[in-house]
Amino acid sequence: MGERTRQALPSVLSVLLSLGVCWLLIAFTRDEGGLATATAAYLQMLWGGVGDWPRFLFEDAPATVLTRPMGEAAMKAALLTFTGLSVAVAFKVGLFNIGAQGQMLLGALAAAVVGAHVALPSVLHIPAALLGAALAGAAWAGIAALLKLYRGVHEVISTIMLNWVALRLVDNWLVVGPLRGTAEAGASVTGTAEIHPTAALPRLLGDSSRLNLGFVLATVAAVAVWAWLTRMRSGFETRAVGLGDEAARAAGIPVARRAGLAMALAGALSGLAGAVLVLGTEGRYPGTLGAPYGFDGIAIALIGNNHPLGVGAAALFFGVLRAGGTRMQLLDVHKSFPELIQGLALLFVAGRLIWLAVLRRRTAPAPVATPAAPTAQVPHA
Amino acid sequence: MLEVLHRLLFATLDAAPALVFAALGAVLSERAGVVAVGVEGMMRVGAFCAAVAALVMPTPLAVVMGMLAGAGLAAVHGFLCIRWRSDQVVSGIALNLVALAGGTFLLETHFGPNGTPSIQQLSTWELPGLSSVPVLGALSGHAAPTYLALLLPVLLQLVLTRTPLGLRLRAVGDKPHAVATLGLSVPALRWGAVLGGGLLAGLGGAVLSTTVLDRFEQHTPAGLGFMALAAMVFGRWTPLGAFLAAAFFAFGNALRIGLASSAPGLLDVVPQGVLLALPYVLTLVVLTLQGQRNSTPAALGVPYEQESR
Numbered sequence: 001m002g003e004r005t006r007q008a009l010p011s012v013l014s015v016l017l018s019l020g021v022c023w024l025l026i027a028f029t030r031d032e033g034g035l036a037t038a039t040a041a042y043l044q045m046l047w048g049g050v051g052d053w054p055r056f057l058f059e060d061a062p063a064t065v066l067t068r069p070m071g072e073a074a075m076k077a078a079l080l081t082f083t084g085l086s087v088a089v090a091f092k093v094g095l096f097n098i099g100a101q102g103q104m105l106l107g108a109l110a111a112a113v114v115g116a117h118v119a120l121p122s123v124l125h126i127p128a129a130l131l132g133a134a135l136a137g138a139a140w141a142g143i144a145a146l147l148k149l150y151r152g153v154h155e156v157i158s159t160i161m162l163n164w165v166a167l168r169l170v171d172n173w174l175v176v177g178p179l180r181g182t183a184e185a186g187a188s189v190t191g192t193a194e195i196h197p198t199a200a201l202p203r204l205l206g207d208s209s210r211l212n213l214g215f216v217l218a219t220v221a222a223v224a225v226w227a228w229l230t231r232m233r234s235g236f237e238t239r240a241v242g243l244g245d246e247a248a249r250a251a252g253i254p255v256a257r258r259a260g261l262a263m264a265l266a267g268a269l270s271g272l273a274g275a276v277l278v279l280g281t282e283g284r285y286p287g288t289l290g291a292p293y294g295f296d297g298i299a300i301a302l303i304g305n306n307h308p309l310g311v312g313a314a315a316l317f318f319g320v321l322r323a324g325g326t327r328m329q330l331l332d333v334h335k336s337f338p339e340l341i342q343g344l345a346l347l348f349v350a351g352r353l354i355w356l357a358v359l360r361r362r363t364a365p366a367p368v369a370t371p372a373a374p375t376a377q378v379p380h381a
Numbered sequence: 382m383l384e385v386l387h388r389l390l391f392a393t394l395d396a397a398p399a400l401v402f403a404a405l406g407a408v409l410s411e412r413a414g415v416v417a418v419g420v421e422g423m424m425r426v427g428a429f430c431a432a433v434a435a436l437v438m439p440t441p442l443a444v445v446m447g448m449l450a451g452a453g454l455a456a457v458h459g460f461l462c463i464r465w466r467s468d469q470v471v472s473g474i475a476l477n478l479v480a481l482a483g484g485t486f487l488l489e490t491h492f493g494p495n496g497t498p499s500i501q502q503l504s505t506w507e508l509p510g511l512s513s514v515p516v517l518g519a520l521s522g523h524a525a526p527t528y529l530a531l532l533l534p535v536l537l538q539l540v541l542t543r544t545p546l547g548l549r550l551r552a553v554g555d556k557p558h559a560v561a562t563l564g565l566s567v568p569a570l571r572w573g574a575v576l577g578g579g580l581l582a583g584l585g586g587a588v589l590s591t592t593v594l595d596r597f598e599q600h601t602p603a604g605l606g607f608m609a610l611a612a613m614v615f616g617r618w619t620p621l622g623a624f625l626a627a628a629f630f631a632f633g634n635a636l637r638i639g640l641a642s643s644a645p646g647l648l649d650v651v652p653q654g655v656l657l658a659l660p661y662v663l664t665l666v667v668l669t670l671q672g673q674r675n676s677t678p679a680a681l682g683v684p685y686e687q688e689s690r
Contacts, residue, residue, distance in 0.1 A: 029490070096470065098607070147665070147668070147669060151668070151669050151672045152672050153665075153668045153669065153672070154614045154677075156610060156611070156614060157610070157611040157614040157615060157664075157668065158665060158668070160604075160607045160608070160610070160611050161611065161661045161662075161664050161665050162661075162665070164604075164658070164661040165658045165661045165662055165665070168654050168655075168657040168658035168661070169654050169655065169658050170654075171654070172652075172653055172654030172657050172658075173652040173653065173654025173655055173658075174654070176654070177652055177654070298474050299474060299475075299478055302468075302470075302471045302474065302475075334485075334486050334489060334490060336482045336483075336485040336486045336489070337482075337486070339478065339481065339482035339485075340479065340482035340483055340486060342478060342482070343475060343477075343478030343479035343480075343481070343482050343483070344475075344479060346471065346474060346475035346478055347457075347461075347472070347475035347476065347478075347479055349471060349475070350461050350467045350468060350471040350472040350475050351461055351465055351467055352467060352468070353465045353466055353467060354465050
């Protein structure tokens with residue numbers, strides 16, 4: 001088994017196992033016809049995520065039965081990619097970014113403000129709004145980084161606090177107060193003012209799908225982060241700090257600067273998630289940005305094994321699952337199943353070593369009197 | 382003035398126990414070297430199981446059920462992290478997600494989206510002779526968990542610092558190999574700490590659904606588990622420190638509510654959102670001023686392997 005397979009296989013198997021477990025769970029919570037219902041629900045989820053191919057091919061349905069679901073899936077995948085990358089980048093430098101949600105909130109707000117209150121041609125407006133969101137997210141994460149570097153405040157506690165501060169200040173004050181939008185008749189609306197059309201991310205498939213530029217941006221971001229971490233000196237140094245800051249310091253790597261920049265980058269990525277949500281689909285900062293994409297990012301990063309491309313793959317898969325999951329409700333399957341699948345997948349991923357032990361036993365050519373590898377041994381059990 | 386102080390203190394004592402227990406559970410687990418990110422999930426199953434159990438049995442017994450449920454989830458964490466040396470952060474986050482999605486699923490399929498039916502709350506105890514004393518009287522009239530939350534931190538502090546068992550637990554979080562050298566079982570000690578932490582986190586959750594509320598709702602415990610982690614770090618991984626931090630958070634919250642209700646004019650000057658953010662900003666400010674010595678247990682999050690050094 002190659003090293004790459006060894007790294008990726010447990011994640012893939014975990015996702016499959018969690019799909020299987022939830023399939024059984026749906027089946028057994030039915031009074032009758034459970035297995036058929038569960039299978040039908042999964043098919044609904046599949047068609048709802050990657051497009052309703054049977055209806056398109058055999059029932060002559062319009063192309064929107066393909067583009068709509070795919071667009072939804074890609075849209076959700078874009079958000080998960082950004083927040084997943086955010087958490088993964090922080091992990092790479094050895095920091096645990098629980099604050100993706102707060103950074104995303106600030107990014108969304110910044111994008112909404114730049115989108116609504118600045119007048120620019122489209123070529124400048126979109127980059128400006130994205131930049132604003134990235135900077136806002138980076139600044140918010142930067143607070144945690146500064147507290148860590150100069151005052152030794154643990155990033156877990158500061159990012160948790162910053163999440164709450166962001167939520168309270170934005171949702172309970174700015175959006176309902178100073179930044180509240182007004183409709184044409186002068187009546188106030190929930191959320192901020194509508195962004196100018198020049199700031200909206202272009203739809204890639206016209207009106208037939210909500211698929212927008214955000215998905216392309218997320219893909220580019222994943223590849224860029226991967227290239228940075230594996231191909232550039234500063235990225236390599238960042239990983240070195242994450243693997244052991246003492247050794248990195250001894251090797252002359254500016255540990256504090258690497259950690260600070262990685263955290264700022266993490267914040268910028270989360271901020272972009274907020275921007276894609278606002279500029280791509282919402283069109284404004286809504287009354288409340290309830291969607292916990294920031295917290296989902298933690299799971300996506302971990303299932304993707306903190307590898308930027310793995311994060312992209314995990315985000316794509318769970319984007320499909322999330323988009324298709326709503327269709328399962330047609331069969332009376334509860335809407336929390338996609339999240340349950342995600343949670344169980346992560347739980348099984350946590351048992352990475354169990355997978356490896358099982359796989360080794362199956363593939364190894366019966367070791368002759370070799371003691372079991374250290375990873376499979378149980379101390380004092 | 383005394384009246385206001387009395388009410389603030391009373392509200393704090395009512396709200397703090399859930400946070401205190403969860404924070405103590407996190408301290409116990411992490412001092413033995415096992416990361417406790419899953420506290421939020423353990424609180425959630427504790428709250429859910431206690432609320433469901435209270436529908437069919439006396440509430441005190443239901444609280445015990447909640448504790449056992451918390452320990453059950455902790456056992457999964459222990460199995461993955463101690464037995465299989467899994468990444469403890471991954472495992473903890475996974476438990477949170479499973480508890481969140483699974484809890485929502487069970488709640489809505491069995492009781493509907495508005496939460497479980499209301500249950501009998503834990504009864505409150507009046508402390509004779511204390512109720513009429515100004516300010517201190519706020520100590521009286523709470524349910525049993527409040528009194529336990531005042532005692533347990535002291536007890537746990539004493540156990541951790543003054544007993545051989547406490548020494549071993551701390552050593553297993555700092556230098557597990559040294560403990561193994563003494564012929565003690567590292568996994569056994571860690572299992573004890575993880576399960577104990579689960580019992581405490583489950584208790585924290587059960588307190589939410591049996592004293593703070595009278596049911597389990599979709600949003601219980603709404604991030605309180607993460608606040609407990611913050612209290613643990615804030616309190617530098619000591620029971621008393623975590624207790625003080627948790628009490629500080631609860632007081633900040635009570636202060637905010639008290640400010641808003643006793644001075645309605647305040648809301649014209651200070652927006653509600655800023656007031657809501659206050660406890661968290663305050664925490665950040667205090668942390669910044671105080672700075673943090675590095676008091677993290679040395680072997681925290683490092684799976685124990687007998688062969689490695």
